[in-house]
Amino acid sequence: MTEPYAVQVPRGYRLGVWEVREPIATGAFGSVYEARRTDGGEELPRTAALKFLPTGTGTPRQLAHLRELIDREVELHRRLRRPRLIRMYDTLVVDDPDRPRLDGATVLVLEKAEGSLSALLASSPRPPAGPALLAQICEGLAQLHRAGWVHGDLKPANVLLMKDGSARLADFNMAAELEGTHAYTPAFSTPDYTPPELLWSEIGERGRRIRPSADVWAFGVLAHLLLTDSFPLPGGTPTARRDAAAAYARGTDELRLSPELPDGWREIVRQCLTRTHEDRIATDDLLRRVEAAAGTGRSPRLPRVLLPRRRSRRTTVLAATAATAAVAVLGYGISSWAGSGADGKGTAGAGTEKVTSATYGASELRTDKGVPVAYRRLIVDSAHDCVQPEVTPALIAALLKAESNFDPDLSDPTAGEEGEYGIARWTPSLLRWYIRADGVPATETPRPPLTPAESIPAVGRYLCFMEPRLEQTGLTGDRRVLLAAAYRTSTKVVNAAGGVPPKYRAYATRVAHYLKEYTPPGKT
């Protein structure tokens, strides 16, 4: 710890169901601590990050604007839940008159991350996973912008890395909802990531006017930094770079990007760092190009490079080659890629061929083993919507085969208390929690018949939800098969049994059999 914590919370401090553990980070205003859940409830994860913001009356510095910054963050979390944004589980207020410095503090209970992008860059500049991370960061931006919000402070410190190596956006203190083409944000900014039109911009009563293109500029800076370990604008200090940005925007200077920037990325960074906001690339187009350049396809599939645990050396090298190949292909003309990147191939190698439903996702799901063509796209896309590497198209297909033999009209009203329906044998009251793509439970329990278009993506989401909840060690058997078993029962039962419970062995064997059959040769 190099600087004093803005809010000091003793280890072991209890707040609701949470017990404070190690400090994680501190900013100028607030501090973040790891916390462990002390009750047995299932709705919340075992650990979380608690962000303490001193809003009490006894805190040493009374900051009027802090309240506004917190309100923005809480408002965004309440309104938006997206896979690439860090999640907020709850907000609490400390009620502890004996500790005047803590009393009244606002506490955000946030999803716990493993680290931040700025920490990663400090330890390993130009990380090999850079392109994949950029694709995920851009996806987060696209999710925000599509929902009508602007982040307003995108920078490495505000990109968090999860346990599986995937990236999520965090710190929404500057975020604002668009009103027409603009949003109003507090007049704070990080100089190195501020677009030139916002340098010394006018500030009205409601704050400063900002457009989504400000995030696009920041993304361009971040991409350049991540890929070349240098800022795109010259200068040894933030002030010098700010002046360079001003000179560039005025047209007195050209943009000279680092020669180390790969060609495909050079064009992308250039389209982000245009002199005026009008010329900047739209976020959705940016996302398509970034995903093409990163070789990640349309969906947020992580290359194996990012996944340190339980991966053999060989797959790591393979994935790295695939990413390089994608970048090389880009040299042939980015325009042909902008379109083909959009129709969603799972892998980079299949870049230029047209894909029909019958061969959709062929590199991950065999085409000759009887998976119905009608469901291929749903199965492959649903698997890709999950960042967990275990949730593969082959696993979802094997699970559907074992559950219903791909029968979309399955109806089994006698199973359990309320019956099981459709191609994935969903129990309707459970499906309610996973039927919506935005992660919000549906307001009503769905009623049968349940269509494949509802059932299959929900399977992907449910498996994705369960994967981190299976014990990391101490379980025997293929993790994917364990996931299927948990789908049949629950993660709790599988964790308690230390593997597939005896009652579900036959089911698990069938899943394992089809999993092997549907997986193309050479894939794990």
Place this chain on the structure above:
Amino acid sequence: MYSIIVVPPPTTEDEPDRTQLRLAPGERLAFGRAPGDNDLVVPHDGVSRRAGAITAQSTFWLLSNLSAHQTYVVENPEGAGEHIKVGPGRLDAPVPFEFSRIVLPAAGDLLAFDVWAPRHDHLRAEAGLDGDTTAPAFSVDRTKRYFSVLAALCEPRLRGEPHAALPTVDQVADRLRPNWPAASRTSVQWNIDYLAVKLRLKPGPETADTGPRLNGKKESLVSLALRFDLVREEDLVVLAAPAAREAR
């Protein structure tokens, strides 16, 4: 995106609204007697045809003295006599003041015009020098007169009356006189106008007229200052009379 403002000298008797010239970093403004070659014409026979140039550099500026024999003086009007001299032929001399008055000696007369550098950066208590830190977009010098004016404007609301009426310009002048004997209606108004420039207040439709009624501008300044904690309760010590300060 400008960082430097040049206020030309008054030309005729009373021309209240002189057009200010704004320079962005890297931009240059030449001044002198010849109408064709200069961006700012100083019509006096004692001034060289090409007298000098001002170059905006980051948040400060550089003065070049192109005259053959005259030394220019750059004064800090708030600096109790603080000044720098720029000799003939000296190019790109950096000027560190936020407010400057360039004085040109011209055949017995002294001609002066003002240059403002409202974008000077100041360290905030909470943040370091790191370009990675999210920083507020404002930077004020708490030792300057404009800060005292801002503090005096915010005082009633900071003392716990959130909807208190703002003090009038005359009241502000009275409030500041113990520390600033020369405070007058004009000088206070000048500082309010400068604050609006410095804090980059977006001119609202109703404040377009530059008459003596500054209510809209004052109101906007105070709400901005309080919203972003530019002035806090502890800053009100700048209003305390010198004797009271010694008594602490």
